[in-house]
Amino acid sequence: MPAAVTDDAMKRGLITASIMLATIMQVVDMTIVNVALPHMQGAMSATQDQISWVLTSYIVAAAIATPVTGVLAARFGRKRLLLSCMLAFTLASMLCGSATSLEQMVAYRVLQGTAGAALVPLSQAVLLDTYPREKHGSAMALWGMGVMIGPILGPTIGGYLTEYYSWRWAFYINLPIGILALLGTAAFLTETEIDKSRRFDFFGFALLSLAIGALQLVLDRGESLDWFSSRTIILSSVAAGLSFYMFLVHMFTAEKPFIEPGLFKDRNFATGLFLMLMMGVMLFSTMALMPPFLQNLLGYPVIMTGLLLAPRGMGTMVAMHIVGRLIGRVDTRSLLLVGFALMTISLWQMAGFTLEVGVWPIVYTGVIQGVGLGFLFVPLSTAAFSTLAPRYRNEGTAMFSLIRNMGSSIGISVVITVLGHQVQTSHAELGGSMGAFRPALQPSVLPRIWDWSTSAGTAALNGEVTRQALMIAYLNDFRLMMYMTLLAVPLLLLLRPPPRPLPAAARA
Secondary structure: OOHHHHHHHHHHHHHHHHHHHHHHHHHHOOOOOHHHHHHHHHHOOOOHHHHOHHHHHHHHHHHHHHHHHHHHHHHHOHHHHHHHHHHHHHHHHHHHHHOOOHHHHHHHHHHHHHHHOOHHHHHHHHHHHHOOHHHHHHHHHHHHHHHHHHHHHHHHHHHHHHHHOOOOHHHHOHHHHHHHHHHHHHHHOOOOOOOOOOOOOHHHHHHHHHHHHHHHHHHHHOOOOOHHHOHHHHHHHHHHHHHHHHHHHHHHHOOOOOOOHHHHHOHHHHHHHHHHHHHHHHHHHHHHHHHHHHHHHOOOOHHHHHHHHHHHHHHHHHHHHHHHHHEOOEOHHHHHHHHHHHHHHHHHHHOOOOOOOOHHHHHHHHHHHHHHHHHHHHHHHHHHHHOOOHHHHHHHHHHHHHHHHHHHHHHHHHHHHHHHHHHHHHHHHHHHOOOOOOHHHOOOOOOHHHOOOOHHHHHHHHHHHHHHHHHHHHHHHHHHHHHHHHHHHHHHHHOOOOOOOOOHHHHO
């Protein structure tokens, strides 16, 4: 093998390792804090409603800052922007770990979310430019492992650090990772061409930021504020809709808009965005439901919960390794169909869980779902960017990350709302069917602990009814996600197969 080819391969590998460290660092932080929230709540004397802003502030800041990635990369250079964001994210993580009050923590999380917003889209753009087109499938498999494994392993890592050390280590762990990513990126990544003529559309950015921020507020706070019975939710919804409409009008009429309309003329990319929205719903909704399902309903401790969720990530890693080799040989639409089929099967099986479900069904349904996600993410990323012009890559990857995060917010909001509604409905139906004159409910038939003729027995019986109602609500949520997965399948017909790379002789 020529020395030049070996050097190129080694440089690509080092760039990939550095970029993936930054990607994993950012996506893990979206979920690693979840299991540490109760400990943080006690340390900062915060209410349940107040401590949720530790998550909300990060998500809103990242969502608002993501669309500006393409413009900043064009104006200042991709490498400079990446290094700046890595440094700021690492420093913000240290500040979060040292926070002593809720106000400090929220402010530092806003800084962390803003700095980390560009890491995922820029890492995807770097890999697409670093690898030749015929290796884009393998590059997206590597990138996808970081993006998909991070949210899955986050609760496991966070649970371990919180249990055996302190919740502050959920943030301090970013220091060595951030330093390695900074050094590798600075040493091996080359700077892109800077476009000084690219103007920053402040008006378009303000409109889109207001729309995203207001929508995130609606999704994150809607359940706790009883949705549209709250004036805050009504005003936020109006602001989100009006701002988004004005942004669309501005985008199609301005001379140099914040986001170029030509980005959405590519059919594969536009279809890929919608499918990525559905993927965000499926991935993060399941991850939001499973920890409380395992801990609160089935009674598993934090560490065991993390171990039960870990095989899902292993399934994703194995699937992505396989798919990376199949891309270019098998039609990407066929791979996507396999992914949707596996997701549907997994959710269908989860909709049949009971309160006596064992460890094995939880593990193997998680593995099936992880494999399905692996068969979805890599082919979808490859197909979406296969026909997109290279000049749109920075903006396209930013939009891809934004849509995935918005899908996660929408999905979590929907399943939590459905869960709360179904618990109330099922509790009322189960309670209404428990008449005092039914033979099965006579004190002589019921266990003594459920003797409704005593106040303690009534409370115990009501607790069991609540458990059964909560179980029914979880099953309905799993079934809802299964239906949503099936509804996304027809969109595969809109995707064009990526162009096959030319043989070496034809390229010469």
